[in-house]
Amino acid sequence: MLSGSIASLCLSGCKLEVLDSKGVIGAAESSLIATATYAMLLVVIPVILLTLFIAWRYRASNTKATYAPKWTHSTALEIVVWAIPAAIILFLGVLTWKTTHELDPYKEIKVENVKPINVEVVALDWKWLFIYPDLGVASVNQLAFPVGTPVNFRITSDSVMNSFFIPQLGSQIYAMAGMQTKLHLLTDHAGDYAGISANYSGQGFSDMKFRALAMSGADFDAWVKKVRNAPENLSMDVYAGVARPSEKVAVRYFSNVDPKLFNNIVAKYNYGNSVVGANCVTKG
Known part of the structure; x- marks a missing residue:
C-alpha cells in the first residue's frame, strides 16, 4: 500500500495510460507489471540500502569496523546471495508462463448471452x-x-x-x-x-x-x-x-x-x- 502511494505521488504529473486499465485484459497486464516490479524490488531495494550501509560502515575513518583483508568466503552469505534471486526468478518464471497462456491474444473472450x-x-x-x-x-x-x-x-x-x-x-x-x-x-x-x-x-x-x-x-x-x-x-x-x-x-x-x-x-x-x-x- 505504501509503495503504491509513493509511486502514485511520484507519477502524479504523468499520464501512464497503460497502468490505468479499463478492460479485463489491460487490468490483468497492469497487475502482472506491478507484481513483477514488486518482486524485483525485493532484491533491488536491499542491494541499494546495503551498498550505502557498507560504504558508511566501512569508511576509512571508522576504526571500530572489523578489518579482515584475508576474508574470502561465507557459506551463509553465499546462500543469501544465490537463494533469494533464484527464488524470485523461479517465481517470475512461473508467473510469466501462467499469464502468457491466460493472456494469449488469440484466446477468445466469451460473455454469456453476448454476441461478440x-x-x-x-x-x-x-x-x-x-x-x-x-x-x-x-x-x-x-x-x-x-x-x-x-x-x-x-x-x-x-x-x-x-x-x-x-x-x-x-x-x-x-x-x-x-x-x-x-x-x-x-x-x-x-x-x-x-x-x-x-x-x-x-x-x-x-x-x-x-x-x-x-x-x-x-x-x-x-x-x-x-x-x-x-x-x-x-x-x-x-x-x-x-x-x-x-x-x-x-x-x-x-x-x-x-x-x-x-x-x-x-x-x-x-x-x-x-x-x-x-x-x-x-x-x-
Missing part, C-alpha cells in the same frame, strides 16, 4: 482503417464498440510493419503486410480511449493515432446509424485513395464496404495468387 462484435483493422500510412464486416460499415481513425461486448479483431497492414495498441485495454500486437493476426479485447467501462501505433513506421508515425470509443448499446447503435448515413462508400477504387500516405487524418466514415476488401488487402502481397493480385489495388 467483429472488427477488421488495417494499418496504413499513417492512419488506421476499421472495417465492421457484419455491419457493412467502416471508419478511419475511430473505433467504436459496445461496453461489455467482446471485440474480435483481425489485423493486417497495407504498408510497413506496424503495431496496434490501445494502452488502457491492453495487448499490443503487430500488423504485417500479407499476413493477418488476431486480438480479443473487452471493457466494462464506457470511455474515450487513446489508440496508437506502437511501432515506428516513418514520417507520419507520431500522428498515427485513433480514438477507441466504448459506449452503451444504445449509443453504439446511434453511432452505427450515423456511419450508415455517411455519403461515402468504401469500394476498391475509393480504398486506393484512402491508402495513399497522409498525415493527421481526420475521422472519416463509410456507409458501405466491399465485403472482400480486407481479404484482398491481405492477398495482394501473396505473389502466388496472381488472380487475386490482379484484382487488388496497388499502394499509392
Whole structure:
C-alpha cells in the first residue's frame, strides 16, 4: 500500500495510460507489471540500502569496523546471495508462463448471452482503417464498440510493419503486410480511449493515432446509424485513395464496404495468387 502511494505521488504529473486499465485484459497486464516490479524490488531495494550501509560502515575513518583483508568466503552469505534471486526468478518464471497462456491474444473472450462484435483493422500510412464486416460499415481513425461486448479483431497492414495498441485495454500486437493476426479485447467501462501505433513506421508515425470509443448499446447503435448515413462508400477504387500516405487524418466514415476488401488487402502481397493480385489495388 505504501509503495503504491509513493509511486502514485511520484507519477502524479504523468499520464501512464497503460497502468490505468479499463478492460479485463489491460487490468490483468497492469497487475502482472506491478507484481513483477514488486518482486524485483525485493532484491533491488536491499542491494541499494546495503551498498550505502557498507560504504558508511566501512569508511576509512571508522576504526571500530572489523578489518579482515584475508576474508574470502561465507557459506551463509553465499546462500543469501544465490537463494533469494533464484527464488524470485523461479517465481517470475512461473508467473510469466501462467499469464502468457491466460493472456494469449488469440484466446477468445466469451460473455454469456453476448454476441461478440467483429472488427477488421488495417494499418496504413499513417492512419488506421476499421472495417465492421457484419455491419457493412467502416471508419478511419475511430473505433467504436459496445461496453461489455467482446471485440474480435483481425489485423493486417497495407504498408510497413506496424503495431496496434490501445494502452488502457491492453495487448499490443503487430500488423504485417500479407499476413493477418488476431486480438480479443473487452471493457466494462464506457470511455474515450487513446489508440496508437506502437511501432515506428516513418514520417507520419507520431500522428498515427485513433480514438477507441466504448459506449452503451444504445449509443453504439446511434453511432452505427450515423456511419450508415455517411455519403461515402468504401469500394476498391475509393480504398486506393484512402491508402495513399497522409498525415493527421481526420475521422472519416463509410456507409458501405466491399465485403472482400480486407481479404484482398491481405492477398495482394501473396505473389502466388496472381488472380487475386490482379484484382487488388496497388499502394499509392
